[in-house]
Amino acid sequence: MRLDHPDDRGRFGDYGGAFAPETLMPALKELEEAFVAAWADDAFHAELDALLEHYVGRPTPVYHAGRLSEELGIDLYLKREDLAHTGAHKINNTVAQGLLTKRMGKNRVIAETGAGQHGVATATACALFGLDCVVYMGEKDIERQALNVYRMRLLGTEVIPVTTGTGTLKDAVSAALRDWVASVETTHYIIGSVVGPHPFPWMVREFQKVIGEELRSQLDGSPHAPTPDVIVAPVGGGSNAMGIFYSYAGDDGVRLVGVEAAGLGIATGKHGASLGEGSPGVLHGSMTYMLQDDHGQVLEAHSISAGLDYPGVGPEHAHFKDDGLVEYFSVTDDDAVAAFHRLSRTEGIIPALESAHGLAWIIANAEHLEGSVVVLNLSGRGDKDVQQVAALHD
Numbered sequence: 001m002r003l004d005h006p007d008d009r010g011r012f013g014d015y016g017g018a019f020a021p022e023t024l025m026p027a028l029k030e031l032e033e034a035f036v037a038a039w040a041d042d043a044f045h046a047e048l049d050a051l052l053e054h055y056v057g058r059p060t061p062v063y064h065a066g067r068l069s070e071e072l073g074i075d076l077y078l079k080r081e082d083l084a085h086t087g088a089h090k091i092n093n094t095v096a097q098g099l100l101t102k103r104m105g106k107n108r109v110i111a112e113t114g115a116g117q118h119g120v121a122t123a124t125a126c127a128l129f130g131l132d133c134v135v136y137m138g139e140k141d142i143e144r145q146a147l148n149v150y151r152m153r154l155l156g157t158e159v160i161p162v163t164t165g166t167g168t169l170k171d172a173v174s175a176a177l178r179d180w181v182a183s184v185e186t187t188h189y190i191i192g193s194v195v196g197p198h199p200f201p202w203m204v205r206e207f208q209k210v211i212g213e214e215l216r217s218q219l220d221g222s223p224h225a226p227t228p229d230v231i232v233a234p235v236g237g238g239s240n241a242m243g244i245f246y247s248y249a250g251d252d253g254v255r256l257v258g259v260e261a262a263g264l265g266i267a268t269g270k271h272g273a274s275l276g277e278g279s280p281g282v283l284h285g286s287m288t289y290m291l292q293d294d295h296g297q298v299l300e301a302h303s304i305s306a307g308l309d310y311p312g313v314g315p316e317h318a319h320f321k322d323d324g325l326v327e328y329f330s331v332t333d334d335d336a337v338a339a340f341h342r343l344s345r346t347e348g349i350i351p352a353l354e355s356a357h358g359l360a361w362i363i364a365n366a367e368h369l370e371g372s373v374v375v376l377n378l379s380g381r382g383d384k385d386v387q388q389v390a391a392l393h394d
């Protein structure tokens with residue numbers, strides 16, 4: 001069953017909730033109240049809608065990929081989130097949370113980032129609203145993602161290296177949480193996916209569900225584009241997938257497919273398939289499927305695609321999995337890279353490696369999908385991944 005709201009403990013069925021330090025509970029409560037009030041306020045929607053149209057570039061087009069459709073024997077449509085400002089769906093969420101930050105009377109934003117994509121989207125929203133912005137990033141990630149670090153600095157954001165632990169995303173999350181505990185009166189923490197403690201998974205889903213709502217109205221209005229049989233999206237934390245799935249979830253005619261990272265292959269243990277291979281546990285403030293060992297220790301994820309390299313997933317996806325509303329599969333690094341090349345050559349669109357995972361699933365299953373109308377959420381553009389893919393062939 002699709003739940004419009006999590007229950008009063010912030011749960012989607014068995015998943016979600018708010019597993020956070022006592023000191024953060026008032027901030028989470030304040031955020032929930034501010035979000036509920038803003039979301040019921042026409043003035044907030046009017047301001048957000050205007051920004052989504054004129055700044056972000058919504059609605060993003062739905063494009064019929066003609067050449068690839070012919071090759072695959074299906075009718076393939078791409079929802080072009082890659083054409084949104086900054087090149088991915090992440091901006092839908094950061095602009096909305098930036099607007100909410102202003103409404104709460106706070107002037108400072110913090111965020112954490114792994115590959116830097118969420119950091120750039122947050123830095124962009126903060127420049128737009130004139131908010132002070134601090135992004136925590138593991139020192140190893142800072143080295144690996146020099147271009148995104150410079151982008152954030154260009155946008156006026158302070159990037160703080162985190163040297164504890166392994167110097168990667170999970171250490172940056174801890175640093176951001178420590179900052180928030182100390183600064184919560186003036187500071188909002190912008191989480192970048194449908195993860196974290198309540199109200200984040202719900203709020204971020206509400207900010208991303210515009211993708212699926214647009215798709216519905218774009219397809220309904222066109223005689224050439226019938227109702228989709230299948231909608232496919234990559235799943236890292238799960239925000240672009242939740243965004244395109246949500247308005248279709250529970251609609252019996254439409255099959256929803258989420259694609260996780262199988263990395264080097266499920267059998268190698270080096271993957272990011274939290275729903276496919278993980279089990280329920282508490283990660284980053286909520287109960288969800290996660291990769292963990294027999295003692296409940298978080299396992300490291302692996303994916304060629306930074307956005308899918310996460311050992312957990314949003315709690316509403318866990319609920320959707322158990323309820324059978326969405327099917328989840330996984331795709332290896334190699335198959336994603338092959339799909340990256342294929343879309344580039346057949347359609348002149350270089351996809352993000354994350355989005356290429358969704359396409360790889362479609363390619364692998366094309367025979368069974370023959371004649372179907374298939375929509376891929378093209379969550380982002382691949383410019384950020386070109387160097388990485390080029391290096392594979394050296």
Ligand SMILES: *Cc1c(COP(=O)(O)O)cnc(C)c1O
Nearest residue numbers: 236237238239240307354379380
């Ligand atoms: C960050 C990112 C993802 C993964 O995040 P979700 O929250 O699962 O959407 C997918 N695609 C692109 C292009 C991204 O930048």
